[in-house]
Amino acid sequence: MFIKKQRKSIFSINEAIRFQIIIYYFRKMDFKLENKWRKTIDKISVNFGEKLDIQTILFLIGLQELNLNFEKLTKDQKVEVIHVGLCTVLEPYGYYTKLGIDSEGWPHFENSKKIPNVKEKEQEQIIKEAIIDYFD
Secondary structure: OOOOOOOOOOOOHHHHHHHHHHHHHHHHHHHHHHHHHHHHHHHHHOOOOOOOOHHHHHHHHHHHHHOOOOOOOOHHHHHHHHHHHHHHHHHHHOOEEEEEEOOOOOEEEEEOOOOOOOOHHHHHHHHHHHHHHHHO
16 A cells, blocks of 8 residues: 655745736736737738748848838848847837937947846847837
């Protein structure tokens, strides 16, 4: 006959309940963000016939901010356009400050606040929120 040992919890009952509540709210926040993200993606993707990823959306935002049409760009220029898109969406959050526009029409940004050293998924969430706000 086996006797089932009762495990000792590292949490008290109150701590365990609090922990579950915190997890519930984080999941709920993720759900709200993902729901808004899907709606934003759908709104943007209508014109392109396919779902766009974050990098493509940042590229489109960069093109829009630079007032560029779809023209032949070098790989380095494409990376710079994506960077312009990223700086543009993160500017309202205080991460970047627009310094001005150079003679070729390219905006220049200064890093005003250190971007938190967080995991890739959390960085992606910050960028998603910023893109959602940009299109709202």
